[in-house]
Amino acid sequence: MSLLEVRGLTTGFMTGSGEITAIEDVSFSLNAGEILGIVGESGSGKSVTALSIMGLLPSPPARLISGEVIFEGQTLTNMSDRQMQTIRGPGISMIFQEPMTSLNPVFSIGEQIMETIRAHERLSPAKLRERAIEMLDKVGIPSAARRMDDYPHQMSGGQRQRVMIAMALACRPRLLIADEPTTALDVTIQAQILDLLMDLRDEFGMAIIIITHNMGVIAETADRVLVMYAGRVIEEAPVATVFDRPLHPYTRGLLECVPSLTEDRARLVAIPGTLPEPTRRPPGCRFSVRCSHAIPACSAALPPLELLEPDHSAACIRALDLAPIRTADLAP
Amino acid sequence: MTEPLVEVAALSKHFPLGGKNFFGRRHGAVLRAVDEVSLRIMPGETLGLVGESGCGKSTLGRLLLRLIEPTDGNLIFNGAEITRLKGAALREVRRSMQIVFQDPYGALNPRMAVEDIIAEPLIIHGARQGPGTRKQVASMLDRVGLPARALDRFPHEFSGGQRQRIGIARALILSPRFVVCDEAVSALDVSVQAQIVNLLQDLQREMGLTYLFIAHDLSVVRHISDRVAVMYLGKVVEVAQKHAIYAAPLHPYTQALIAAVPASHPADRSRGKRVRIAGDIPSAFNPPSGCRFHTRCPYVMPVCREVVPPLVEPVPGHHVACHLIDASPAGAPT
Amino acid sequence: MSELAAEDFAPQRVHPARATLKRLFHHRLFVTGLALFGVIAIIAALAPWITDVDPNRLSMRNKFLSPNGDWVFGTDNFGRSLWSRTVWGAQLSMIIGASVVALNAVFGTLIGAAAGYFRRLDNMLMRVNDALMAFPAILLAIAVTSVLGPSTLNVILALGIVYIPRTARIVRSSVIVLREMEYVQAAVAAGAGHWRILRHHILPNAMAPMIVQLSFLFAYAVLSEATLSFLGVGAVPPTPTWGNIMAEGRDYMRDAPWIITIPGIALMITVMGLNLLGDGLRDVLDPRLRIQQ
Numbered sequence: 001m002s003l004l005e006v007r008g009l010t011t012g013f014m015t016g017s018g019e020i021t022a023i024e025d026v027s028f029s030l031n032a033g034e035i036l037g038i039v040g041e042s043g044s045g046k047s048v049t050a051l052s053i054m055g056l057l058p059s060p061p062a063r064l065i066s067g068e069v070i071f072e073g074q075t076l077t078n079m080s081d082r083q084m085q086t087i088r089g090p091g092i093s094m095i096f097q098e099p100m101t102s103l104n105p106v107f108s109i110g111e112q113i114m115e116t117i118r119a120h121e122r123l124s125p126a127k128l129r130e131r132a133i134e135m136l137d138k139v140g141i142p143s144a145a146r147r148m149d150d151y152p153h154q155m156s157g158g159q160r161q162r163v164m165i166a167m168a169l170a171c172r173p174r175l176l177i178a179d180e181p182t183t184a185l186d187v188t189i190q191a192q193i194l195d196l197l198m199d200l201r202d203e204f205g206m207a208i209i210i211i212t213h214n215m216g217v218i219a220e221t222a223d224r225v226l227v228m229y230a231g232r233v234i235e236e237a238p239v240a241t242v243f244d245r246p247l248h249p250y251t252r253g254l255l256e257c258v259p260s261l262t263e264d265r266a267r268l269v270a271i272p273g274t275l276p277e278p279t280r281r282p283p284g285c286r287f288s289v290r291c292s293h294a295i296p297a298c299s300a301a302l303p304p305l306e307l308l309e310p311d312h313s314a315a316c317i318r319a320l321d322l323a324p325i326r327t328a329d330l331a332p
Numbered sequence: 333m334t335e336p337l338v339e340v341a342a343l344s345k346h347f348p349l350g351g352k353n354f355f356g357r358r359h360g361a362v363l364r365a366v367d368e369v370s371l372r373i374m375p376g377e378t379l380g381l382v383g384e385s386g387c388g389k390s391t392l393g394r395l396l397l398r399l400i401e402p403t404d405g406n407l408i409f410n411g412a413e414i415t416r417l418k419g420a421a422l423r424e425v426r427r428s429m430q431i432v433f434q435d436p437y438g439a440l441n442p443r444m445a446v447e448d449i450i451a452e453p454l455i456i457h458g459a460r461q462g463p464g465t466r467k468q469v470a471s472m473l474d475r476v477g478l479p480a481r482a483l484d485r486f487p488h489e490f491s492g493g494q495r496q497r498i499g500i501a502r503a504l505i506l507s508p509r510f511v512v513c514d515e516a517v518s519a520l521d522v523s524v525q526a527q528i529v530n531l532l533q534d535l536q537r538e539m540g541l542t543y544l545f546i547a548h549d550l551s552v553v554r555h556i557s558d559r560v561a562v563m564y565l566g567k568v569v570e571v572a573q574k575h576a577i578y579a580a581p582l583h584p585y586t587q588a589l590i591a592a593v594p595a596s597h598p599a600d601r602s603r604g605k606r607v608r609i610a611g612d613i614p615s616a617f618n619p620p621s622g623c624r625f626h627t628r629c630p631y632v633m634p635v636c637r638e639v640v641p642p643l644v645e646p647v648p649g650h651h652v653a654c655h656l657i658d659a660s661p662a663g664a665p666t
Numbered sequence: 667m668s669e670l671a672a673e674d675f676a677p678q679r680v681h682p683a684r685a686t687l688k689r690l691f692h693h694r695l696f697v698t699g700l701a702l703f704g705v706i707a708i709i710a711a712l713a714p715w716i717t718d719v720d721p722n723r724l725s726m727r728n729k730f731l732s733p734n735g736d737w738v739f740g741t742d743n744f745g746r747s748l749w750s751r752t753v754w755g756a757q758l759s760m761i762i763g764a765s766v767v768a769l770n771a772v773f774g775t776l777i778g779a780a781a782g783y784f785r786r787l788d789n790m791l792m793r794v795n796d797a798l799m800a801f802p803a804i805l806l807a808i809a810v811t812s813v814l815g816p817s818t819l820n821v822i823l824a825l826g827i828v829y830i831p832r833t834a835r836i837v838r839s840s841v842i843v844l845r846e847m848e849y850v851q852a853a854v855a856a857g858a859g860h861w862r863i864l865r866h867h868i869l870p871n872a873m874a875p876m877i878v879q880l881s882f883l884f885a886y887a888v889l890s891e892a893t894l895s896f897l898g899v900g901a902v903p904p905t906p907t908w909g910n911i912m913a914e915g916r917d918y919m920r921d922a923p924w925i926i927t928i929p930g931i932a933l934m935i936t937v938m939g940l941n942l943l944g945d946g947l948r949d950v951l952d953p954r955l956r957i958q959q
Contacts, residue, residue, distance in 0.1 A: 219597055274492075441870075
């Protein structure tokens with residue numbers, strides 16, 4: 001049985017001009033210890049997916065329209081807010097992009113970590129402090145015991161993100177959701193934080209969902225990848241498959257439009273147009289208006305996410321016509 | 333030999349911190365945002381400027397345009413000293429140098445129509461608002477890939493990428509020679525980022541522009557630049573042709589920076605394979621003595637803590653400031 | 667540029683100012699406030715036509731009449747028509763409120779913009795400002811009217827002096843933020859002078875918080891004027907102001923409660939209307955609150 005099952009998750013937002021769907025029919029499953037990368041650009045719905053799983057979207061204006069989230073056999077989408085609180089922390093934990101605003105400036109980092117543990121476990125003050133120091137140590141804060149009494153403003157951005165991870169790990173969650181965990185950080189610090197997340201996965205065996213817009217972060221960390229566009233999952237596969245044999249034209253575009261660090265290219269392969277706003281999504285396939293391979297049938301109906309090859313799904317009616325022939329098929 | 337279009341010599345910008353005391357006297361330390369930087373930018377080339385947050389790359393870009401006043405040093409544009417220019421003479425120089433900003437939302441006045449935004453530099457330099465400027469603005473819009481219908485619209489009606497095109501049109505309407513692109517594509521979605529990079533390259537070719545391309549994304553900088561300069565805590569630590577600097581970086585910081593870029597394929601995962609530099613970037617407010625990178629450098633030697641390494645040229649065209657490198661060719665750390 | 671082929675703009679074709687107006691008139695607080703304040707303002711404007719008795723005409727025969735068919739709001743201790751006095755008082759309140767707002771709009775903006783934009787002037791202007799703001803508003807107003815002598819014009823001047831520093835501070839803080847915006851930098855890079863930058867880029871964008879502030883200021887001015895008259899340092903009796911009527915009615919509160927109550931209610935409606943209007947303006951114009959909605 002998988003650790004997390006998301007089935008047909010659809011979340012809507014009430015706006016001035018009626019309800020819009022931020023994500024539609026998002027389904028995937030995640031095993032213990034696995035790292036799932038969710039990649040997408042702004043408006044793709046990747047963050048809303050994470051917040052929907054956590055039950056953290058403000059309602060109203062947000063509303064779960066349909067679908068369910070099953071974590072360790074329990075259906076989270078039926079739970080009361082109080083029941084969800086027992087899941088958040090020891091079950092599923094989350095870290096965010098902005099380490100500055102995610103920490104409370106008036107409490108020391110030690111107090112904030114201990115507070116998180118205290119919410120779920122009864123420990124003696126000495127044990128509590130010991131655990132907090134251990135967590136800080138685990139995430140690579142040097143001389144952790146001394147830094148317990150520091151306040152967030154005394155730390156750099158990278159260190160604050162480490163503290164956030166320590167807080168998220170304090171209750172030993174089985175699943176960690178990291179929403180753009182390195183986007184606000186410099187590249188040398190990003191590398192450190194990604195290494196840290198991988199080390200912690202190996203040590204604690206927790207599953208991780210990494211949400212990012214950066215294909216490089218996916219390449220560095222993910223086992224499986226979910227590509228989202230305009231609120232829908234458009235491709236899902238193991239990480240190597242996505243990079244070697246992307247089936248959806250959008251995924252291919254995403255991989256081609258970033259310049260290389262080693263090869264010269266005269267011109268970047270850009271995807272024309274802009275990401276559609278939720279209120280102005282085109283009919284049929286949402287990528288069709290930007291897709292150079294679009295045919296009339298593309299704008300006729302929403303293409304479903306289909307299993308096209310073993311362990312590889314994509315939502316494109318032309319996926320198999322366009323994909324390069326697999327070398328395996330050529331072999332006699 | 334051609335003369336450089338932009339040349340800076342020992343340019344510094346120090347920001348006093350802590351403000352003034354009650355009697356108006358300065359107290360407290362100074363933030364050395366840019367510290368004795370010397371650079372040359374040749375006509376028609378793109379110089380990429382990379383570095384992490386707080387390294388002073390944005391401040392340097394603004395110094396070159398005289399948007400902020402240097403504390404010390406000299407600035408030469410097109411053969412003429414412009415460090416202390418004022419009034420009409422400064423305005424005249426401004427015709428030839430422009431800037432494209434990072435934030436497509438903050439860079440356009442929300443209360444002005446697109447036509448007025450792009451025409452403003454023309455008006456400032458003496459054009460009369462009318463059918464003539466409107467035509468000129470429309471043709472500029474066309475060059476950046478926006479239809480003339482956009483003229484009467486307001487910034488909020490555009491997406492981030494479209495706004496960036498408007499910002500580029502405003503920067504180019506006076507046909508400048510030199511343009512500073514300050515993180516001009518950093519805030520855009522990757523699929524849109526490639527469009528803007530292509531546009532900037534097309535315009536450079538068509539209009540013979542010289543770019544200073546400031547960014548933190550090393551792959552974008554590699555793609556667009558001819559030469560690349562690396563800054564760390566207010567100092568330029570390495571400058572070279574892009575192929576030289578990416579293939580064989582000399583400064584340990586440049587090496588670490590390149591090693592930290594995430595892999596482009598899962599088969600090249602860097603964890604456990606590449607050298608990581610430990611620790612955080614120190615504050616520019618109280619930078620380390622000697623070589624500023626010595627607190628994080630894997631090859632640190634006693635001399636690094638004491639003496640600021642000078643920028644030397646061990647290989648023709650490749651400048652680096654590191655005690656491991658002799659001014660004589662050879663001797664790079666590996 | 668074929669890369670743009672599929673791209674189009676948002677469907678909104680409205681001028682931003684018109685969009686703002688539309689949002690305002692859909693805002694319940696704003697509309698309620700505008701209605702309350704509008705009723706008082708219209709009554710004040712129509713004063714010469716809707717009153718038939720001179721507000722200062724004494725009629726000892728008719729004193730202390732409670733509201734009735736002939737005297738809608740009754741009469742006071744001198745037999746003056748309270749309807750006339752309240753309506754003319756409304757007019758005076760509106761004139762004073764509008765004048766104080768106008769003074770603030772001009773001088774508050776000038777001082778605030780100068781302090782916020784020119785770093786050199788900032789320290790000097792703001793220290794004078796701080797000194798003026800250190801006095802409790804009403805005490806400072808009393809001090810000014812005591813020196814200048816009680817009169818309607820001096821009330822306006824006094825309230826102007828009291829409130830301009832507050833307005834200036836609000837303008838200054840928006841200007842400081844706007845000064846650092848990249849579009850201002852872009853204008854500098856294009857060679858724009860200070861005047862152009864202030865007029866085209868800074869002041870139009872500083873207007874929103876300023877308009878909000880001025881609507882609240884109108885309420886403060888009306889309230890302060892009433893307070894000054896009530897304390898006997900405002901417009902000289904028998905000038906019909908709400909403060910004066912209430913001051914005179916205070917002695918007869920038990921036997922003729924309508925004298926003090928009627929202008930009190932008028933004052934309350936005005937201030938409440940303006941505050942609701944201001945809240946509505948703030949919700950619509952202040953982008954920080956708009957994001958939260």
